[in-house]
Amino acid sequence: MRGTWRWFGPRDTISLEQIKQTGATGIVTALHHLYHGEPWPVEEVLKCKAEIEAHDLVWSVVESIPVHNSIKLRSGPYKQYIEWWKESLRAIGKAGIEIVCYNFMPAVDWTRTDLMRRLPTGGYALRFDVLDFAAYDLFILKRDGAEADYSDDRIVSARKRFDHMMPDRRNRLEQSIIAGLPAAEAAYDRKTLAHALSEYKTMTAADLRAHLITFLAEVVPVAEENGIRLAIHPDDPPWPLFGLPRIVSTADDAEAILNAYNTTANGLTFCVGSYGARADNDLLSMAEKFASRIYFAHLRQVKREDDGSFYEAEHLEGSSDIIGVIRALLREEQRRYRKDGNSHEIPMRPDHGHLLLPDSNQNESPGYSLIGRFKGLAELRGVIRGLEYTEQHAQETPLAKGFSGQLN
16 A cells, blocks of 8 residues: 555645655645635646656545535536636646545535544544534524534433533534534634534435436546546535435445446545544445555544444554555555556555644644654554555465455
């Protein structure tokens, strides 16, 4: 697997020179100065690629070309935005970049309620608290009809939580939810969020899924023509928020998307943390079942709590069998290599690292600290090397006899 690093362009506080020192060999980025739906000129794509390659790194994945809300709503100027999306794909193809990660979450992108959850280690993690979210939705945003989306017990508990919040905590909660996390496609205030949600008020999951499939009908052929594999990212968290449907949350969702256009250009980003936030997702089974259509991996962990809340755990800890997932992806790489000898590496990146040590005193983007991700990448590379070594020497050392799975 190729170790990669998400970089937010020249304005990122973490430089390409620093990234090179982490051991990453690939970069995951986008044209963040053209991040609102406009087309990406090939000259701009090539300029970004040249800057990355000047540091002896490879632009491995485009994450992402934002999908404008009008496309998800299939209203207003959505046709123009689809055409621009296709123009961006063509520019990316001309630059020789083969993987594009994108998402189809309506109105709000990835969401957390606490950006500085103190850990026993002394570091800080991102957290999603279901009661805090309900308290915000019901009693701060006061979304019309919100009560219908929560049980009576949850409403009572959320009311108690809200009543015990000091004003500064309420403000921090709102900022965490709506101000826009790194790489989110939109930032809101309370008024603009309410308006965005109102646009989706009558949309069902079936409607949104139909809009995604119609979108894929437009863009998948362009991806095929330009040697690009699309890799949809799961919802984060993987369940409805603000009464909005989410349709990339389960194994059934992933299968429906892949079956809609059964071509190599239509694939998945396998985010262990996003899918793993649901206890009913069997990640190892999913990784094995969808392996041939997994083109990109976010190797991060969450620790689920009894009420459905979760926080970002250590990369090798948490609630999911991440080592089993890595082994399944290594097996898939070997299968691809045996098939054609090319395109066998699956780019992976550490994600949502803890805020640790000197980074805690700096203005690090939530989830994208230098040291936390550096630590995660080192741990993941160690697991990968260990699995590869054990397989290669399975017949040579007594210690390796305890290894229960073959990679090939």
